[in-house]
Amino acid sequence: xxxxxxxxxxxxxxxxxxxxxxxxxxxxxxxxxxxxxxxxxxxxxxxxxxxxxxxxxxxxxxxxxxxxxxxxxxxxxxxxxxxxxxxxxxxxxxxxxxxxxxxxxxxxxxxxxxxxxxxxxxxxxxxxxxxxxxxxxxxxxxxxxxxxxxxxxxxxxxxxxxxxxxxxxxxxxxxxxxxxxxxxxxxxxxxxxxxxxxxxxxxxxxxxxxx
Amino acid sequence: xxxxxxxxxxxxxxxxxxxxxxxxxxxxxxxxxxxxxxxxxxxxxxxxxxxxxxxxxxxxxxxxxxxxxxxxxxxxxxxxxxxxxxxxxxxxxxxxxxxxxxxxxxxxxxxxxxxxxxxxxx
Amino acid sequence: xxxxxxxxxxxxxxxxxxxxxxxxxxxxxxxxxxxxxxxxxxxxxxxxxxxxxxxxxxxxxxxxxxxxxxxxxxxxxxxxxxxxxxxxxxxxxxxxxxxxxx
Numbered sequence: 315x316x317x318x319x320x321x322x323x324x325x326x327x328x329x330x331x332x333x334x335x336x337x338x339x340x341x342x343x344x345x346x347x348x349x350x351x352x353x354x355x356x357x358x359x360x361x362x363x364x365x366x367x368x369x370x371x372x373x374x375x376x377x378x379x380x381x382x383x384x385x386x387x388x389x390x391x392x393x394x395x396x397x398x399x400x401x402x403x404x405x406x407x408x409x410x411x412x413x414x415x416x417x418x419x420x421x422x423x424x425x426x427x428x429x430x431x432x433x434x435x436x437x438x439x440x441x442x443x444x445x446x447x448x449x450x451x452x453x454x455x456x457x458x459x460x461x462x463x464x465x466x467x468x469x470x471x472x473x474x475x476x477x478x479x480x481x482x483x484x485x486x487x488x489x490x491x492x493x494x495x496x497x498x499x500x501x502x503x504x505x506x507x508x509x510x511x512x513x514x515x516x517x518x519x520x521x522x523x524x525x
Numbered sequence: 526x527x528x529x530x531x532x533x534x535x536x537x538x539x540x541x542x543x544x545x546x547x548x549x550x551x552x553x554x555x556x557x558x559x560x561x562x563x564x565x566x567x568x569x570x571x572x573x574x575x576x577x578x579x580x581x582x583x584x585x586x587x588x589x590x591x592x593x594x595x596x597x598x599x600x601x602x603x604x605x606x607x608x609x610x611x612x613x614x615x616x617x618x619x620x621x622x623x624x625x626x627x628x629x630x631x632x633x634x635x636x637x638x639x640x641x642x643x644x645x646x647x
Numbered sequence: 648x649x650x651x652x653x654x655x656x657x658x659x660x661x662x663x664x665x666x667x668x669x670x671x672x673x674x675x676x677x678x679x680x681x682x683x684x685x686x687x688x689x690x691x692x693x694x695x696x697x698x699x700x701x702x703x704x705x706x707x708x709x710x711x712x713x714x715x716x717x718x719x720x721x722x723x724x725x726x727x728x729x730x731x732x733x734x735x736x737x738x739x740x741x742x743x744x745x746x747x748x749x
Binding site for chain 1: 534535536537539540541543544545546547548549550551578579580582594597598600614616624625630632633634635636637638639640
């Protein structure tokens with residue numbers, strides 16, 4: 315990340331305001347539409363969508379099979395395909411295989427399922443390194459991959475988007491789909507984290523919600 | 526056939542539809558797929574000055590067809606507002622050592638989605 | 648095009664900037680650039696054309712740019728290329744707004 319003094323930042327904000335006002339005046343964009351777009355990605359669309367898919371795959375083996383065979387159709391069953399997630403491939407982490415998703419050429423990402431990507435996913439450091447040193451990248455995220463584990467990196471260079479189905483953690487037997495979904499993090503669905511087993515505080519929170 | 530935009534101002538209703546339905550990139554073509562699953566292929570050595578979704582690190586490298594995703598519009602031409610050139614796109618698996626040399630783990634693999642026009646048989 | 652965007656395998660890009668609990672947009676201008684781009688996808692520019700446009704940024708500029716600056720670059724390039732707006736109109740409006748809003 316480079317440092318910038320405040321001046322260019324103020325300049326760019328003004329530039330964007332100017333362009334926005336011109337486009338509105340010319341009837342090219344509608345301000346209500348701009349608000350709707352921002353609202354959708356700030357408040358409605360996010361990794362909770364992907365977490366639902368993962369949780370269902372964990373409890374429903376037939377769904378999981380469909381998901382791995384044809385991600386698009388299975389995800390469409392839940393009504394979760396959408397913009398930038400029209401064509402989905404789901405890849406499964408196992409004790410012997412770990413998957414990692416990147417877009418080296420820009421930052422393609424399954425927005426409808428995970429929301430907008432985090433800064434790190436869009437960074438030059440991630441885009442350049444994930445393909446040539448995935449294990450080093452995983453270490454930066456605190457994930458030590460044993461040498462015996464196969465690492466698969468998926469570079470989203472075309473119109474298919476990728477979702478990692480993380481391994482179901484231990485100590486989750488009998489948990490509801492909603493409770494399982496609450497464990498699933500965005501990073502686990504990109505491949506830079508694993509899903510942690512529930513902690514006592516998770517169980518306490520669940521108990522509170524159940525009341 | 527090229528993609529012609531509507532040039533209309535997007536309404537709130539259209540935003541909802543676009544978010545929900547997205548934009549499909551799938552298409553149809555009578556041209557049969559050039560490759561099938563398990564074929565060994567080579568990514569072409571090509572250096573277009575125009576838009577392409579074949580990254581430099583894979584050009585000239587050998588891989589295996591793992592899946593045929595079916596027919597999609599070709600981003601290389603669509604990005605220039607040229608013909609959609611619908612064709613098959615495949616998930617191609619490359620060994621990391623093929624891309625990066627001998628000092629890479631033998632159980633690291635990289636997958637790219639490459640089109641008929643990006644590939645040649647070995 | 649063999650541009651800087653094609654960076655798989657490049658070295659020396661530094662450590663990965665991991666930010667805990669980051670907001671969806673870091674500032675209003677980012678949100679607006681995103682929204683304006685989204686609102687003109689499909690209707691005015693095929694998505695691949697927008698990716699192609701951001702690749703046209705000169706390499707030095709690309710490699711020192713922030714993410715949404717590249718979106719802004721692509722947006723301006725496409726809007727002016729397709730005659731939706733001119734550079735002169737943009738600069739005039741900036742000058743106007745800078746005066747009324749110091």
